[in-house]
Amino acid sequence: MGPAPTITLHVPGPLRVYCAGAEQLSIAADTVRAALENLERSQSALYRNVCDETGTVRRHLNVFVNSDNVRDLDGVDTTLAAGDVVTILPAVSGG
Amino acid sequence: MADRVMLTIGTKKGVFVAEAAKPRRSFALRGPFGPGVPVYATLIDTRGTPRLYASSCNPFFGMKVLRSTNMGKSFEETKSAPAFPKEDGRALANIWSLEPGRGRKELWCGVEPASLFRSQDAGDSWEMVPGISNHEHARKWQPGNGGLCMHTIIRDGNRVHLGISTGGHYVSEDGGGTFRAANQGVGAGFAPDPYPEFGQCVHKIARHDDAPGRLYMQNHGGWAEWSGPGGPRPDIGVLRSDDYGHSWRSIAKGLPSDFGFPIVVHPHDADTVYVMPLEPSTRSCPGGAPAVWRSENGGDSWSRLARGLPKKQSYFTIQRDAMDIDRLKTPALYFGTTTGQLWIGREGGEKWDCLFDALPPIHNVKVAVV
Numbered sequence: 001m002g003p004a005p006t007i008t009l010h011v012p013g014p015l016r017v018y019c020a021g022a023e024q025l026s027i028a029a030d031t032v033r034a035a036l037e038n039l040e041r042s043q044s045a046l047y048r049n050v051c052d053e054t055g056t057v058r059r060h061l062n063v064f065v066n067s068d069n070v071r072d073l074d075g076v077d078t079t080l081a082a083g084d085v086v087t088i089l090p091a092v093s094g095g
Numbered sequence: 096m097a098d099r100v101m102l103t104i105g106t107k108k109g110v111f112v113a114e115a116a117k118p119r120r121s122f123a124l125r126g127p128f129g130p131g132v133p134v135y136a137t138l139i140d141t142r143g144t145p146r147l148y149a150s151s152c153n154p155f156f157g158m159k160v161l162r163s164t165n166m167g168k169s170f171e172e173t174k175s176a177p178a179f180p181k182e183d184g185r186a187l188a189n190i191w192s193l194e195p196g197r198g199r200k201e202l203w204c205g206v207e208p209a210s211l212f213r214s215q216d217a218g219d220s221w222e223m224v225p226g227i228s229n230h231e232h233a234r235k236w237q238p239g240n241g242g243l244c245m246h247t248i249i250r251d252g253n254r255v256h257l258g259i260s261t262g263g264h265y266v267s268e269d270g271g272g273t274f275r276a277a278n279q280g281v282g283a284g285f286a287p288d289p290y291p292e293f294g295q296c297v298h299k300i301a302r303h304d305d306a307p308g309r310l311y312m313q314n315h316g317g318w319a320e321w322s323g324p325g326g327p328r329p330d331i332g333v334l335r336s337d338d339y340g341h342s343w344r345s346i347a348k349g350l351p352s353d354f355g356f357p358i359v360v361h362p363h364d365a366d367t368v369y370v371m372p373l374e375p376s377t378r379s380c381p382g383g384a385p386a387v388w389r390s391e392n393g394g395d396s397w398s399r400l401a402r403g404l405p406k407k408q409s410y411f412t413i414q415r416d417a418m419d420i421d422r423l424k425t426p427a428l429y430f431g432t433t434t435g436q437l438w439i440g441r442e443g444g445e446k447w448d449c450l451f452d453a454l455p456p457i458h459n460v461k462v463a464v465v
Contacts, residue, residue: 014130015156049156052186053179060155090155 004028005082009035011046012088018046027086032063033076035086050088060091098464100421101167103147104431105134105459110149112167113450117464119427119439122450128170129161136416138193138202139463148202148218150190158187160204160218166465174219177204177212183223185210191244192416203271205245209236209259213271227257227265227274232293236262239296239315246415247300249310256300256310256340261285263295264312266340280343282331284318289325298356299415300340306365310336311394312343313415316353317375333358333370335394346394351381357418361443362426366393369400369420369428369444371413379410387418387428387444400440403447411436416459423464431457 009025016022025043029035036057040047051057063070064087070078080086102113102122109127129151136150147163149170158177161170179185185208192205202214204221210228212221227233227245236243239260247258255267257274263281265274276293283295296315303309316332330345332353347353354375361367368390374381386401411432418430428440435454440447 048178052157053181054184054186055181056186058155058157 004030004034005080005084007035007080007082007084007086009039010085010087012090014090015046015049015088018049019043030080031076032065032070032078032080032086035080036076062089062091063087064089100423101139101145101147101463101465102429102437103137103139103149103167103459103461104437104454104457105137105149105416106431106435106455106457107133108455110134110137110151110161110170111454112147112163113437114167117423119421119423119441124451125167127455128163128167129159133189133458135189135191135458136193136204137459137461138195139461139465140195140202141463141465142195142199145463145465146217148193150193150204152189158190158206160190160193162218173217175221177206177221177223179210179223189242189244191246192248194248194250196250203248203250203255205248205257207242207244208238209233209243209245209262211245211248211257211271224271226267226272230265230274232262232276236294241415247297249300249302251302251339254339256302258297258300258312260298260315261294261296263291263293264297264300264340264343265293277340278343279341280336280345281312281314281334282318282328284315284321284328284331287324289328289331299358301358301360301368303360303362303365308337308339309365309393310340310343311346311358311360311368312336313355313358313370316347316355319353329353333394346390349397350388354378356413356415357430359418359420359428362420362422363424364391367391367443368394369418371418371430373412377410378412383408383410385409385411387430387440389444400444401447402445404438414458416461417457419460419462421462421464429460429462431460433457 104111109129111126113122115122132153138148140146149161151159160173163170189207200217204212211224249256257265263278266277267274298313312334319329330347333347334343352372359369411434428444433456437451
């Protein structure tokens with residue numbers, strides 16, 4: 001088994017303050033779950049905004065791999081390939 | 096020297112700060128602070144150099160605690176917010192109460208799902224208080240309409256009183272190490288047993304330093320017409336205890352409704368207590384005519400205070416933490432509405448003026464003289 005592919009995590013504007021202003025992060029991960037685990041280790045403040053204490057992605061956030069919502073793929077078990085872009089976006093809601 | 100009256104106003108879209116000189120003729124408003132998300136708890140911490148705190152309950156990115164060290168000119172996130180241990184299985188849904196603890200930096204925080212956290216460093220780090228958070232009843236409590244929230248934390252020396260909706264009243268007599276349910280006389284209208292050991296929908300609890308053992312409670316009333324198992328439960332909504340919360344008795348006679356959310360005690364007279372009766376079905380004042388009701392004899396009788404308030408067609412709700420009273424010689428009451436109005440009741444509530452009439456819906460109002 002080779003090294004995990006390197007993917008790009010796109011950070012939404014409101015969360016950049018938790019990762020020194022970075023717009024995107026390079027992460028080695030072969031699934032979305034592994035990417036989040038990597039984030040928990042390397043960017044814990046950012047991670048807490050994305051996942052709750054149980055490790056679940058917060059209810060009003062959507063995670064996309066390229067242009068697909070992981071909800072329509074395999075959830076956090078969605079596999080990643082080198083060059084994929086993972087985007088975290090707040091769901092549209094308000095009032 | 097204390098010479099400013101400061102208000103923190105927690106709203107649906109952040110926290111505001113209002114400030115006035117002692118005569119309280121006009122208040123200057125600052126804010127909103129935070130990322131435009133609900134603020135259910137605020138604290139004006141007057142221990143040492145004043146610090147202001149606000150919960151910031153972000154439905155997207157989770158819970159934060161905001162802190163101001165410059166009298167509310169700006170707020171910053173503390174280094175961390177309360178969080179359950181990963182293996183616990185619960186996740187923080189809201190922050191409902193912030194209260195000062197011992198010394199100058201200890202803070203207590205009540206959250207949803209109902210649990211208690213404590214910080215020893217002014218909110219930068221937090222630990223769960225297991226005596227109540229892991230209480231044998233904790234997994235049996237049920238959420239009320241506002242969620243399963245720990246909204247009241249009252250410290251009285253080594254005693255700690257907690258109000259939980261819907262869990263009831265719990266008391267610790269060992270500084271928060273262990274807790275037990277203390278709800279004798281506290282009724283519930285939504286269970287066949289009208290007086291269960293725990294599980295009541297307590298809305299708010301208040302006490303006064305000069306009356307040891309005295310507590311006042313606004314409970315979930317409005318059950319006088321209930322005709323199901325257990326029979327009607329009139330007057331269970333407004334209660335008083337004189338034995339540190341071990342037993343409670345109704346003081347609701349004379350009120351137009353025993354339903355409401357806030358309950359506030361006069362700072363200089365433990366017998367003077369204020370409530371805001373609401374119709375239980377609409378959570379608005381009877382007849383659409385808002386009024387605060389005051390008792391000056393510990394709940395034996397009540398009088399209506401409405402001079403200056405709208406006389407009709409006003410259907411706002413006043414939430415559990417949206418009323419407070421300052422500590423000046425002749426204190427003023429303050430309440431905020433779900434329609435974004437902030438009212439001041441001068442001369443102990445005798446005359447009301449609207450300070451701000453178009454804020455976001457108001458969840459929380461706190462006042463201090465600093």
